[in-house]
Amino acid sequence: MSAGEFDLIARYFSRPARRVPLGVGDDCALLALESGQQLAVSCDTLVEGRHFLSTVDPQRLGHKALAVNLSDLAACGARPVAFMLALSMPHIDEVFLEGFSRGLYALADEQAVDLVGGDTTAGPLAMTITAFGEVPAGRALLRSGARPGDDLWASGTLGDARLALEAFRGRVRLDGEVFEAVRLAMECPVPRVSLGQALRDVASAAIDVSDGLLGDLAHVLRRSGAPDAPLGASLEAAAVPVSAHLAVQPWHLQLECALGGGDDYVFCVTARPDRSDAVLAASSAAGVPLTRIGRIDAEPGVRIRGRNGELLDHAFTSFDHFRA
Amino acid sequence: MSAGEFDLIARYFSRPARRVPLGVGDDCALLALESGQQLAVSCDTLVEGRHFLSTVDPQRLGHKALAVNLSDLAACGARPVAFMLALSMPHIDEVFLEGFSRGLYALADEQAVDLVGGDTTAGPLAMTITAFGEVPAGRALLRSGARPGDDLWASGTLGDARLALEAFRGRVRLDGEVFEAVRLAMECPVPRVSLGQALRDVASAAIDVSDGLLGDLAHVLRRSGAPDAPLGASLEAAAVPVSAHLAVQPWHLQLECALGGGDDYVFCVTARPDRSDAVLAASSAAGVPLTRIGRIDAEPGVRIRGRNGELLDHAFTSFDHFRA
Numbered sequence: 017m018s019a020g021e022f023d024l025i026a027r028y029f030s031r032p033a034r035r036v037p038l039g040v041g042d043d044c045a046l047l048a049l050e051s052g053q054q055l056a057v058s059c060d061t062l063v064e065g066r067h068f069l070s071t072v073d074p075q076r077l078g079h080k081a082l083a084v085n086l087s088d089l090a091a092c093g094a095r096p097v098a099f100m101l102a103l104s105m106p107h108i109d110e111v112f113l114e115g116f117s118r119g120l121y122a123l124a125d126e127q128a129v130d131l132v133g134g135d136t137t138a139g140p141l142a143m144t145i146t147a148f149g150e151v152p153a154g155r156a157l158l159r160s161g162a163r164p165g166d167d168l169w170a171s172g173t174l175g176d177a178r179l180a181l182e183a184f185r186g187r188v189r190l191d192g193e194v195f196e197a198v199r200l201a202m203e204c205p206v207p208r209v210s211l212g213q214a215l216r217d218v219a220s221a222a223i224d225v226s227d228g229l230l231g232d233l234a235h236v237l238r239r240s241g242a243p244d245a246p247l248g249a250s251l252e253a254a255a256v257p258v259s260a261h262l263a264v265q266p267w268h269l270q271l272e273c274a275l276g277g278g279d280d281y282v283f284c285v286t287a288r289p290d291r292s293d294a295v296l297a298a299s300s301a302a303g304v305p306l307t308r309i310g311r312i313d314a315e316p317g318v319r320i321r322g323r324n325g326e327l328l329d330h331a332f333t334s335f336d337h338f339r340a
Numbered sequence: 341m342s343a344g345e346f347d348l349i350a351r352y353f354s355r356p357a358r359r360v361p362l363g364v365g366d367d368c369a370l371l372a373l374e375s376g377q378q379l380a381v382s383c384d385t386l387v388e389g390r391h392f393l394s395t396v397d398p399q400r401l402g403h404k405a406l407a408v409n410l411s412d413l414a415a416c417g418a419r420p421v422a423f424m425l426a427l428s429m430p431h432i433d434e435v436f437l438e439g440f441s442r443g444l445y446a447l448a449d450e451q452a453v454d455l456v457g458g459d460t461t462a463g464p465l466a467m468t469i470t471a472f473g474e475v476p477a478g479r480a481l482l483r484s485g486a487r488p489g490d491d492l493w494a495s496g497t498l499g500d501a502r503l504a505l506e507a508f509r510g511r512v513r514l515d516g517e518v519f520e521a522v523r524l525a526m527e528c529p530v531p532r533v534s535l536g537q538a539l540r541d542v543a544s545a546a547i548d549v550s551d552g553l554l555g556d557l558a559h560v561l562r563r564s565g566a567p568d569a570p571l572g573a574s575l576e577a578a579a580v581p582v583s584a585h586l587a588v589q590p591w592h593l594q595l596e597c598a599l600g601g602g603d604d605y606v607f608c609v610t611a612r613p614d615r616s617d618a619v620l621a622a623s624s625a626a627g628v629p630l631t632r633i634g635r636i637d638a639e640p641g642v643r644i645r646g647r648n649g650e651l652l653d654h655a656f657t658s659f660d661h662f663r664a
Contacts, residue, residue: 042483043415044380049373056368059424063463091367100383102468139387144426146470159366224367
């Protein structure tokens with residue numbers, strides 16, 4: 017690939033920045049923050065064959081590469097502002113570039129964020145996006161704020177992306193329309209940008225669920241506890257919200273998809289019980305359902321109760337791209 | 341690679357951040373800017389087989405991955421603050437991780453920058469670093485400030501990294517000690533952080549030379565000119581500073597390495613002629629030599645004069661990693 021061909025690639029991503037002092041084309045991009053704001057930064061890499069299949073619609077991939085980063089910003093309660101794109105490609109594929117940039121810019125426009133720089137190189141197909149947001153100083157939603165007695169909430173529904181993955185793997189057979197619906201959940205996650213900002217000063221902790229509910233909940237429990245004593249949680253499995261597509265699957269598969277999951281990009285949120293009304297008001301303001309699914313405990317470990325109140329012996333593997 | 345193994349990798353890069361409100365381990369990192377500062381952001385990817393050989397010393401690679409980004413920040417006159425690391429690796433290699441993280445942190449400590457987050461994934465060996473700096477609002481050094489009549493300066497010496505590449509390619513034979521010296525220039529570039537800050541309010545434009553002097557100068561000329569009328573430059577080839585190792589090579593190879601170059605990470609700077617004393621004072625304060633190598637012209641194109649004042653018919657290929 018020649019330097020000239022790289023200029024061609026770069027041109028797909030060289031729209032002028034509109035909301036920052038200096039965008040693409042200098043040694044650095046320059047961003048200004050409003051007074052009293054902190055910068056929130058998130059960084060995610062997608063690698064072909066690990067995080068997406070070579071057959072994925074490039075437009076969806078462009079959407080997802082940005083969406084997973086906006087979801088991280090949202091889970092901190094940040095307003096997204098801008099992002100950098102590092103893209104490596106083995107060879108010029110204008111069909112791919114056209115679709116990828118279209119999906120990327122569609123979400124960027126919808127969320128009013130600017131592409132302000134990056135790097136394009138020859139190499140295996142992979143992309144790293146670093147996204148920038150701003151959040152009022154001291155008001156970011158962190159993983160470390162949960163306390164025993166807090167309610168545990170989840171946004172939207174869990175498990176559809178994992179169900180799609182199991183269909184791709186041939187482990188589950190789905191009707192065409194159902195497959196398309198859960199595949200959309202996997203390939204086009206919606207970052208809950210408004211919800212994150214609405215939950216500032218309401219939630220005690222938040223995380224975006226990308227590696228499975230149980231795995232990501234464990235991060236909250238560890239960071240909210242003392243260094244050697246993580247908190248615990250009680251989870252009502254039947255309360256965990258799932259789509260109509262997943263609800264008709266066998267119960268064990270529902271549990272595996274909704275709790276082990278992966279690629280959900282919903283929020284797992286904790287809040288003091290006396291903040292329930294505020295949580296539901298934030299849910300309503302953002303137009304995203306929030307469902308109470310359990311409680312934070314002082315006792316370490318996660319206790320999952322099944323449909324009849326029985327304790328489940330859970331060994332749900334947390335989602336791991338690398339087994340895929 | 342299992343999720344547990346990825347935790348292992350991540351532990352190599354999980355030192356607590358010391359200079360920012362929130363570092364590794366939440367959905368986002370949080371950075372606070374001093375009042376009146378803008379954020380400068382740079383992003384560079386290194387891919388195995390393109391930007392480094394599989395035989396490279398991991399410690400040097402860790403240094404270089406950060407150095408090339410700090411060089412970008414420096415060329416904007418920014419003070420580096422923090423960075424994110426996205427690392428993909430095909431399999432766990434603790435010898436690599438130990439060396440890479442050691443080289444990375446050695447430079448990070450020297451420059452007082454914090455690793456504040458990132459992503460580790462399974463995939464071909466590659467790394468993207470996004471680095472953050474701060475620069476007083478409106479005082480960043482840009483590529484767009486050059487004007488006809490400005491002097492053209494270069495920092496340090498040019499061409500050693502290209503000479504090393506030609507030795508790796510077998511096109512040039514070098515003595516062992518000479519090879520090690522130019523290889524060090526290629527593998528361990530020194531980011532000129534102090535120089536960049538010293539040149540604020542002194543230089544009219546600056547760029548860090550990573551793709552060859554002529555190629556990067558062309559960026560300055562294009563961005564400093566009108567949309568359809570780039571500026572031009574006159575260059576004294578014999579004035580371009582080269583190391584003692586390159587100075588003994590044939591003249592045509594000197595030209596190719598110093599002007600076509602690549603991986604130099606020196607500064608190409610422009611300044612009004614009446615600012616020469618200030619340029620030299622900045623050079624002296626930063627301890628980095630700056631050499632006057634030519635002049636910016638209103639007439640487009642770059643005119644290179646040889647050792648006897650003759651115009652050179654230059655067709656020096658700009659450095660292109662992808663031919664390597």
